[in-house]
Amino acid sequence: MRVGCLFIPHFMVSLERLDRPDLRDRAVIIGGAPEDRQVVWDCSAEAEATGVHPGMQLRLALSRCRDATFIEPRPTVYEDHFEDLLRRLERVGPFVEPGEAHGNGLPGLAYVNLSGVGAGPNAAYELGLKLAAAVPPGLKAGIGLAPGKFSARLAAIDSDGAPRIVEGSDLVGFLAPFPASLLPVPGAMQRRLQLYGIKTLADLAMLPQGAVQAQFGAEGLKAWRLANGEDDEPVNGRRREEAVVRRLSFPSPTASIDSLLIAIRQMLASTFALPAMRNKGVRRLRVRARISGARSWERTLTLKEPSSDTGHIFFALKSLLGNLVLPGPIEEVTLRLTDFCGETGKQSGMFSGNSGRELQLHESVRQLKARFGRTPIFRLVEVEPWSRIPERRRALIDYDP
DSSP states (O other): OOEEEEEOTTHHHHHHHHHOGGGTTSOEEESSOTTSSOBOSEEOHHHHTTTOOTTSBHHHHHHHOTTOEEEOOOHHHHHHHHHHHHHHHTTTOSOEEEOOTTSSOOSSEEEEEOTTOOOSTTHHHHHHHHHHHTSOTTOOOEEEEESSHHHHHHHHHHOSSSOEEOOGGGHHHHHTTSBGGGSSOOHHHHHHHHHTTOOBHHHHHTSOHHHHHHHHHHHHHHHHHHHTTOOOOOOOOOOOOOEEEEEEEEEEEEOOHHHHHHHHHHHHHHHHTSGGGTTEEEEEEEEEEEETTTEEEEEEEEEEEEEOOHHHHHHHHHHHTTTOOOSSOEEEEEEEEEEEEEOOOOOOOTTOTTHHHHHHHHHHHHHHHHHHSSOOOEEEEESOTTOSSHHHHEEEEEOOO
């Protein structure tokens, strides 16, 4: 098996520096203001040198890097750029798997299954150049080709501008000097490896397999095999989902929730009027807004049951956005619909004339409960109808269908 790996260190920071050249050569921390109770999304190499890392509390990051510039994250921008990168890589190899750049799902790392792709004595080098050509202008990426995913990632980290190609005969020697901290194992095992003085992959590879497995279990056996170049984990190509996307740009930026809701209602109506949406229900909707100042905002709604009723869907979206406080004026709003299925319906009882109204009432109560955390509707029930005290005859209880 031949695997290609593309690694863009500090992917989010690199994108921010493309838009703001003044951030170059400065310590940058993405996550929000230091006083916010949030964590670091990504940080530059300058901030990382002071001990800052993704997942750290912003207040702790400020104490370690006082001169850092803190930036609000733009998740939709990072997602769009990474999606574009994955599409470029799929032109090189059919199976592309997004990786975890820092072990926490951050974009910037991708694997490509290159088995059977290319032929000839220089096939590996030519494939490496194709992977490098997929990188958008302005971003620096490491390119690695090796027999497995783990070794391909280390080759990408070790590359210095040109694709790093590792053949099977050189694999064990190539892996030997890398630190054991790069192994994809839990943090508790990493700490134990340090306590035992196992600092490099060579230190782990020279130990007996049985002893490592007895000490660390299944994770230890996996780490020992990776250190010895045994990596048969496949590249799992991502699943492409069907999606319908509608966009609407405002003539002038608006901060009105009512204007946003009107735009959403209009996009829903035009979407379900499409011939392709006939007899289809949708289960998941994502509303994304582009905010003035190159910021973004996003909300996702997952319906309990697929629906093609625009009134029902709009009511659910309106409940989701009811208490929304916009971070700024909206320039453009995008509606993305996914998870489609065939149209379904509910059969009413033959002798229940008010069944439709009851279903509407129950659905309204469920939506209100989802919005406020508890039902704001009550019903009156008899408790002690014989009591002489009026307050004890009946009681109000939650209406929970």
